[in-house]
Amino acid sequence: MVGKKSGRALLREEGLERTDNNLDLTTWPQVNMINQKNYYTEFLKRDDQYLAYRSQTEEVRNRMIREARDKDRAMAQGVQADDSVMDMDDAGAEDVTVSSGSKEAYASKLIVLHVGSQNLRIGLGTDALPKTVPMVIARKWDQNESEEDGGEPRPKRLKLDGVVPDAAHPEKWFGEDFRSQYQTMCSELRVRMRNNKRRVLPNSKDLVVNYNRRTPPETISEHNDPNRIEWTELPADPKKAPDFFTGHAALRIPEASNPRYKLFWPIRNGTFNERDYRDRNQIYHDISRIFEEAFKSQLGISNPKDLANYNCVFIIPDLYERVYVTMMLDILIRDLGLGKVCLQQESLSATFGAGVSISCIVDIGAQKTSICCVDEGLCIEDSRINLKMGGEDVTETFVKMMISDHFPYADMNLKRRYDFLLAEDLKRRFCTMDEASITVQTYDFHLRAAGQDTRKYFFKTYDETMLAPMGFFKPAIFDHSKKLEFRRKIIPRSVDLYDGSPNDPISTAQIAVIEAAAGHPTTNGTQDSVNSTNVASTPSRQPFNLLSRLHDAEATPRSSVAGSPVPDGTPNPDRDTPAIGDADKPISFHDPVLEKIKVAEERDKTLPIMPLDKAIIESISHGARGDDRKMRDFFGGIMLIGGGSKIIGLPAFLETRIKEVKSNFQKEILIGAPPRELDPQVLTWKGGSVFGKLSSSGNDSWISRAEYDMLGSRLLVSKCMFAW
Structure with missing residues (x-):
């Protein structure tokens, strides 16, 4: 009989006895388990734990x-x-x-930038007014822009049976649709003038056509022309020619230059130009090059390393795109090396420049028109509207109307540089919205082209000078055929980091504009915002479409995309098979992310266009949100700014149009010009300069290079004064 062994003997015999002398297996400290029932953390619960806050405190x-x-x-x-x-x-x-003295030194190191589709406003904080530089760059190319597409001119001449109509019938050059709209607008203007007791001659059009048809131009030799143009000179050896020109020098390059140069406009309709570029890097480098050359020529900053000592206030659109903002910020900080950058919205900058606290800002630019209500230093998000039309559309329409009336210079082509500058000058000189000026008048202009003698033309106008800017209220007369070409082909839209859904900002007013442009408006411009809100919140009273569902999806917090377990007994489409009787019933799945993507794609297919007076009413209605006092304040503080607003008589005409629609606000509606006789083109820049100098006392909106290198665009959530 074997005796019972002890536990120590069993461990020794089985090889389970511990022989490591109680030494630790590692020198790393061992952390005990956290008591899940009682633990606390202060991570990101205090302001001093944010990098932006700490940087600001250290700087102060x-x-x-x-x-x-x-x-x-x-x-x-x-x-x-x-x-x-x-x-x-x-x-x-x-x-x-x-x-x-310290404030003066700070202002001398402050750069204010306002980028537009056609011009760049740039200046220092000590400047009273900015310098204006064309936002264009000319690069060596196989052919210039007027020679592309087989030399097709702009505005485009339509062909009948493959042949352009002869010179005897220029009224047929732009199609029957344009011709009918033009005649309709002429008839409506005559009726309006008769109702306002204006004298209307029945044969005014015949006088204009007959005079323009038979008046030849005068030729002036170049040495006898006192206002001749200094064209950009190129070296005799084409290999020594510069790779690019920017600004005014780019617009003064002769068309038949050797080598050829092509103009590139990196900004179109208020966003990146994806129609004329091949990839994103080209847009990036062209914008950077334009900024760098403007710093040298306009501000005298010849050494790029000196930009680290400068701060920059960069003005962005009210209804911006995230990719636009982040790409511009990357250019300014990383590519150009500026010390600090602050982002400011256009309408808010305009109120700073005008010195008002509440207003409805209507900014008519070259290729876009933005409308936004500002109240106490804040842009009301739901009131932001961005229309893809501007002063350049007026220029093109004015040229088409003049050519239709046998304009003596019928060969005008806006793709040619000197013709483009000439057309802009004719629009500034002759276009008006004052009915008292609509009579048969004789004008003249000089055509100056490189390598040619100056030609002096005489012509007559009648109602073309008013009907062209009337396109702001009848946008169907404008040519919108190429404004959506190659949209999102080079630069994709911004998406959410976690679920991939589009996250560009949108407003209810902009949705209403898109709905109206798509042909199924959900709100009426004459309704107050309360009524429009009720319509949007009541599905039974609203037509079902994707754009309306976007508003509901953004108004209601979206649930998690991840799937949740179904209760017991609930049929699962992925696991269970349908019953025999339910085989013909479709099973529907609701994916909110996919729905938002489809809504954004449908929105990109629709060009946001609306008559200017209705768009202003729509913006104010959504900005007031049913508050009658706020609506009266906004109607009494409408301010027209931008280069397109300088048309004579436009404020008074627009005020009359709005009063006709909003008859219950007859006494409150008032459209004013910028105060202190400021140029409406530079008011936004002036506001950015005022804000930048006020920021010398310190605020948390400045983005330094060290912070941007560490956090990138994620820093904008804490740095922007608007909802990012």
Whole structure:
């Protein structure tokens, strides 16, 4: 009989006895398990844990130390100079001098940029007005822009049976649709003028056509022309020609230059130009090159390394695209090397420049028109509207109307540089919205082309000068055929980092514009925002479409995309097979992310176009949100800015149109010009300059290069003064 063995003997015999002398297997410290029932953390619960907050606090502390040292140094110098101790009044005066000098030095290192589709406004904080530079770059190319597409001119001449109509019938060059709309607008204007007791001659059109048809131009030799143009000179050897030109020099390159140059406009209709570019890098480098050359020629910053000492206020659209903002910010900080950048919205900058606290800003640019209500330093998000039409559409329509009336220079082609500049000049000189000026009048202009003698043309106009800008209220007369070409082909839209859904900002007013442009409006421009909100929130009263579902999807927080377990007994489409009787019933699945993508794609297919007066009413209706007092304030503070608003008589005509629709606000509706006789083209830039100089006291909207290198565009959530 074998005796019972002890536990120690069993461990020794089985090889289970521990022989490591209780030494730790690693020198790394061992962390005990967290008690899941009682734990607490302060991670990201205090302001001092945010990089943006810490950077701002450190900068304020360093500035206070620097100002204190400057003050002590100034007081010490004053004591040595006067050999006496200054009294309190002298010390206060010295303090004011030092602080004002520091502000002046800060403003001299402040750059304000306002980018448009046609022009770039640039200047320092010490400048009273900005410099205007064409937002264009000319690069060496196989052929210039007027030679592309087989030399097809702009505006496009339609062909009948493959042949352009002869010169005897220019009224047929632009198609029957344009001709009928033009005649309809002429008839409506005559009726309006008769109702307003204006004298209308029955044969005015015949007088214009007959005069333009038989009046030849005068030829002036180049040496006898006192206002001849200095064209951009190129070296005799084509290999030594510069690779690019920017600004005014690019527009003055001769058409038949050797080598050929082609103009590239990186911004079109307020966003990136994807029609004329091949990839994203070309747009990126062209914009960077235009900025760099503007810094050299307009601001005198010849050394790119000096830009690290400059701050920049960059003005962005009210209804911006995230890719546009992040790409511009990357150009300014990483490519150009600016020290700090601050982002500011256009309408808010306009109120800073005008010195008003509440207003409805209507910015008519070259290729886009933006409308936004601003209240107490904040752009109301639901009121933002972006229309893809502007002053350049008026220029093209004016040329088409003049050519239809036998304009003596019928060969005008807006793809040619000198013709484009000539057409812009004719629009500025002759277009008006004042009915008292609509009479048969004789004008003249000079055509100057490189390598040709100057030609002086005489022509007559009648109602073309008013009907062209009337396109703001009848946008169907504009040519919108190529405004959506190659949209999203080069630069995709911004999407959410987690679920991939589109996350560009949108407003209810913009949705209403898109709905109206698509042919199924959901709200009426004459309704208040309360009524429009009720319509949007009641599915039974609203036509079902994708764009309306976008509004509901954004108004209601979306649930998680991840699937959740189904209760017991619930049929699962992925696991269970349908019953025999239910085999013909379709099974529907609801994917909110896929739905938002489809909605965004449908929205991109529709060009946001609406008459200007209705768009303003739509913006104010959504901005007031049913508050009658707010609506009256907005109607009384409508301000027209931008180059397209400089048409004579446009404010008064627009005010009359709005009063005809909003008859219950007859006394409140008022459209004013910028105060202090400021140029409406530079008001937005002026506001950005004012804001930048106010920021010298310190705010958290400045983005430094160190912060951007660490966090990238994620920093905009904490740095922007608007909802990002």
